[in-house]
Amino acid sequence: MTASVSSRGGASGERFPDRPHLPVTIPPLVCAILAERAVLTGRLPSGPGTRTFLVPLLVLSAGVLLLRRGRGLGRALVWPCVLVAVASLGGLAACGSLAEGRRGLEALSSVPVSSLELRTVEDSHPTRRGFLTRAEASLDDRRIADVYLSTREELSLGHTVSCVGRLRELGDDDFAISCRARGIVASVSVSHVRGSSRPGGALGPVLRLREALVGALDPGSSPERALVAGVCCGYRTALMGDPSYELIKLCGVAHLVAVSGSHLSIVTGIIAGALGRTALRPPSRIALLASLSGIFVLLCGSPVSAVRAWLMSLVAMGSQLAGRRAHSASSAGVVALCMAMADPHLSCDLGFLLSVSSVLGLCALSRYLSWALGTALRLPHLERLLVRRAAGRRALHCGGALVDALAASLAAQAATLPISTVAFGRLPLLGPFASVLLSPIAYAMIPVGLAHALLSNVGLGMRALGLALDALAGAFGRVLTLLAGLPWTSRTLMGGPWGFLAAMVPLALVLAFWPHPSRRTLRAFMALSLGVPVVLTLCAGVLQGPRVCVLDVGQGDAVLVQDGRSAVLVDAGPADDSCARELARLNVRRLDAVVVTHLHDDHYGGVRSLVGCIPVGSVLVGQGASGNVPPSLGMPQDF
Incomplete structure (x- = not known):
């Protein structure tokens, strides 16, 4: 139900794909994100002066649009005015969020920490001295602001904590700026936890079920079970505290252990298959599918990438009910723009940016890269021999599926590279290949792991499921270790604006000119792309001076x-x-x-x-x- 890209003609190289349609929501989305980031990160002041500037700009843009409608002004004025209006709205929303955060910080500073109710909204992250957990601070059932809790022990998602500690304002370093941009106003150094209550309210039963599922998977018992808990339930606390997580990031497959659209599509497909065997009418099936997939998102801790994917699936389901064809790129643009305007802090959330850009990259580049790979790797003489036998036809079909999977992975990496270059400064060269090898194992863990956890909680634990789960996790770990040991797994890249431009310019050129190279050119480019990193890696040790x-x-x-x-x-x-x-x-x-x-x-x-x-x-x-x-x-x- 997420981004689905047709690969017709891709693996065989028979048909050159058409240039993808750019949804009209993408330019406003980019303008809104840039404006919100400029305000939230301090590049654009958030005081009254900025608001005084943005409000007239918004009014002027709206006025020009109204005049254009009434007097027939040129269409050339429409898009600039729309973009300026959206950017102004985003900047104003970001200014309002920062002002609300400052008021929240003043309110927190005026009361002791022990009088606050602190409800955790994320799983804990292991640090050098304990755990760091994002929490919502409330006083007398009134939300004040979000803070970071620094504790010695892990805190569970959804629990309400009463503690003794010291409130600390954020400084001016990069980490503090990042925290404020994501809506966190202060940190609380917890010296003693006085009490903790289990999740309540409307989401309480779902969060308690999540605790039971994670407990059944026992992530603290081994790195393999920590991996399973991350893949199936989005619980990564135990995994992030294990050295194997560094290997996962090194190989560029962290998306496999962070619940996102691909995980949701697996679960949604299983549910849709089961509902398809019932006598329910299509509207009832779609409503039930939307509800059950939403519960899965909640069970995974509601990561922003999964929320984005679920909202996209709702748009697709609505299109199906209306008898219209769903368009993944348009759905992604609409959903992302609505999310960014509703919560400006998402513009500074790395998971949100990577999730949206990867979906748009899949929609824009997947078919093109599938065609390019299929054309470069195609051997007509061998195809004519294989197509004569059933086994040969199956081999060709499997080869085409592998090419399509590799193309999808390359498309997602190409689209996210400008962002990841600035954020991480590294390029996982084997990331697309590692994703093709490891994603079938990871996705097989989802139904097996959820079935094992659910049956264990009702006293029907099956040893066979547990053994199968451990075997899958063990296979994942062995392949991961093998890939991480290769000398060209990952390379350091330049960060900052130059790194962004180096990653963005080739992507923009391909989308602008949509080149149609010959098979010989594609093969030469592929050989160069594979050969240069290997040669540089082999020579790096010799060329490295003291x-x-x-x-x-x-x-x-x-x-x-x-x-x-x-x-x-x-x-x-x-x-x-x-x-x-x-x-x-x-x-x-x-x-x-x-x-x-x-x-x-x-x-x-x-x-x-x-x-x-x-x-x-x-x-x-x-x-x-x-x-x-x-x-x-x-x-x-x-x-």
Whole structure:
């Protein structure tokens, strides 16, 4: 029910796809997001002066549109006025949100933390010192503002917490600016949790069911079960605290463990298949399908990508009831514009931006890339031999499906690359291939995992389902480890505006000119695209001169010493994944040795995060300290 792209003629290369239609909602959506981001991130002041400027601009644009209708002014004035009006509305909405946040901060500062009711609205995120959880602060049943709770223990989604702690205003660093842009006004350092009540209200039963499902999957028991909980229920707290999550990000498949449109389409397809066997009339089936798929979104914690996909499915269902053909790109544009105008803070939500851009990329580029890949890989002589036998025809069909899947993955990556380049500064070169290999395993986990969790909660747990679930998760982990060990898995890219332009310009040129290259040109381009990263990676170790890098690991020390292919790490920072993340950013694929100077947590804690992420030749401990190595470190057996 999400973005569905026809691949007719794509795998075989027989028919060149038409240029995709750009929905009229896309330019206003871009203008609204840019205006809201400018205000929310402080690039455009949010004070009375800006509002005084935006209101007349909005009135002027509306007036020109009315005059155009009444006096027949040129059509050239219409679109600029529409875009200016939408941008003005977005800027005004963002100004209002920031003003509301400032009032909320003043109200929070005037009362003790112990008098507040803090209801968690997201799962906890593990940090170096505990957990960070977004919560809605209320006083006397009146919502005030959203804050971050810093706690030693994990807090469950939907719980209402009463605690003792200290309210801290956000500073002026990048993290604080990001928090304010996403609607968070302060942080609360919790020293003691006095009480916690389970979810109540209309969503209480659904959230309690989610707790039961996550508990049945037991994500804390192993990395495999943590992966299953993330894929099936959107619960990633245990997974983010495991070193394997760094491998997932390194390979560019984090979208497989973040519930989004693809997950919703799997569940919706299963439900639709079951409802299709009933005697219900189409309107009743569609209403029931919309309700059940909405419950699944709630069970997954209502991530913005899944909410976007569900709203798109509602638009598609409405089109079906009205007897009209659904258009995925138009649905995505309408839904995204409505969401951005209703909640300006979504314009600064990375998940929202990546979700919308990936859907639009699928709609715009998937058929074109499928045609290009199919044309470049097509071998007519081999096709004529295979088509004579049934097994050969099945092989051709499977090959076409793989080409279409790879094209869809490439389209999504191309569309999200301008955003991810600025946000992460990395390009997962094997991301599309990893997605093709791992997505069938991940999507197979969804029905098996949900069935296992539901049956376990009613006392009908089946050992076969549990074994199948562990086998799928184990296969996912083995393929992931294999891909992460390849030397060209991911490369560092330039960030900032230059990185954005480098990723955006080729995409814009393809959409503008819609080139129709020959098979020879496509094959040459494919060989160049595959060959250059491999050659650069193989030569990187030889060309790398001596360097010493002090890694950004927060409260701790970690120093990398490199010369050509040789690399030694002196200390590894605190007990989190910051050291492994920094090594991945610097494209370090192997360490000859890790030197632990002394046994303080902020010097040796990060050694554990390297296990399974990067090969290490040996671990060296300072003389006199080797007899006091903590057993939890697991040296030297882990290496």
